[in-house]
Amino acid sequence: MQIGDKIPEILGKDQNGNEIKASDFLGQKLVLYTYPKDNTSGCTAEACSLRDHKEALASKGYTILGVSKDSASSHQKFIEKQDLNFNLIADTDTTLLQSLGAWGEKTMCGKTSMGTLRTTFLVNEQGIITHIFTPKQIKTKEHAQQILEVI
Numbered sequence: 001m002q003i004g005d006k007i008p009e010i011l012g013k014d015q016n017g018n019e020i021k022a023s024d025f026l027g028q029k030l031v032l033y034t035y036p037k038d039n040t041s042g043c044t045a046e047a048c049s050l051r052d053h054k055e056a057l058a059s060k061g062y063t064i065l066g067v068s069k070d071s072a073s074s075h076q077k078f079i080e081k082q083d084l085n086f087n088l089i090a091d092t093d094t095t096l097l098q099s100l101g102a103w104g105e106k107t108m109c110g111k112t113s114m115g116t117l118r119t120t121f122l123v124n125e126q127g128i129i130t131h132i133f134t135p136k137q138i139k140t141k142e143h144a145q146q147i148l149e150v151i
Contacts, residue, residue, distance in 0.1 A: 001100050006127050007032065008099050012067070012089040015075035020065070020089055022127045029061045030123035031147060034102040036116040038070045038078035038088075046118070046140040051084050053144030060151050061125075067091050067102075068116055122151065 011020040035043045050064050064086035075088040097103040102119040105112055118138050122131040131150055139146060
C-alpha cells in the first residue's frame with residue numbers, strides 16, 4: 001500500500017472475535033500499526049507509547065488499531081498485561097498484513113525468514129492512507145511522539 005491508497009474493507013477480527021471493517025472507522029482518522037509479536041520488548045515499547053499518548057492522538061481525531069499475526073488469546077493477554085486501551089487485530093493467516101505490504105522477508109542474526117514488517121499507516125476519515133512510517137523510521141519507545149509530529 002502507498003499514500004493515497006484505500007485500506008482494505010475487511011480488516012479482520014479483534015481480540016474478542018469481533019469483525020473489524022474499514023467502514024467502522026468512516027468519519028474517523030486511524031493509526032493502523034503492524035507489529036511482529038505480542039509481549040516482545042520492541043512491540044511492548046511501541047504499544048505502551050501509543051497507550052500513553054492515546055488521549056493526545058484522540059484529540060487530533062485518531063483511533064489506534066494494532067495488527068499482528070498473533071492469536072486473539074495472545075492479544076487478550078498482551079492487552080491485559082500492558083493495560084492497553086485499544087483493539088488489536090489477530091491476523092493469524094497474514095491476509096491483512098500481506099495486503100498492506102507489511103509482510104515480507106526479514107533478516108535477523110544472519111537468518112532470513114518471512115515476518116511482519118513494523119509499519120504504521122495514518123488513515124484519513126475516508127479510509128485513505130495519508131502517511132506511512134516504514135520499519136527503519138519507527139522508534140518504538142517514541143513512536144506516538146513521531147506520529148504526533150506529523151499530524
